[in-house]
Amino acid sequence: MATHPRPDLETHPDIIEMRKRHEMAERAATTPKAQALEALTLITGLYLAASPWIAGFNNLSTLAVNNLIVGVAYALLMGGGLGRAYERSHSNAWAACVLGLWTIISPWVVSGDVSTTRTIVNNVIVGVIALLLALMAAAAARPVDRPSHGRSPMGR
Secondary structure (H helix, E strand, C coil): CCCCCCCCHHHCHHHHHHHHHHHHHHHHHCCHHHHHHHHHHHHHHHHHHHHHHHHCCCCCHHHHHHHHHHHHHHHHHHHCHHHHCHHHHHHHHHHHHHHHHHHHHHHHHCCCCCCCHHHHHHHHHHHHHHHHHHHHHHHHHHHHHCCHHHCCCCCC
16 A cells, blocks of 8 residues: 655645744834834823823713713724734724724713713824724734735635
8 A cells, every 4th residue: 555645844835824924924023114003092092091181071970981881892903913913913903993993982972971072082093093093003914914916815
């Protein structure tokens, strides 16, 4: 009974392609631009979470709780996404865009009388910054998602 030698998995075309994509993503995530973007998004999320107490509208409890939850969610989505799972950061960035838009409109949508000048100015500025940073992260992560040389990810 003749046995056929099994090809080594290390030389399989799909494995080689995955390694190339991983190396490219790792190089892109370790650039100063990507690291600065990650730090800015983390700071933005943390500020949004603490903004009711920093800007002084913590007595408007519904908006304060909203900003706390949205800020923590934004920081978790964007704070470590580029370094740990660069290929998934594109979808995380789009989810963060939604959180940025929500931050902008939340003073008018959240129940109760929370639309004061202080809350509106704070949330619009932070929301616009969060939205722009998330769009930048989505644009930065996009080239990794594209297959190389017009081929499908499966190499066919």
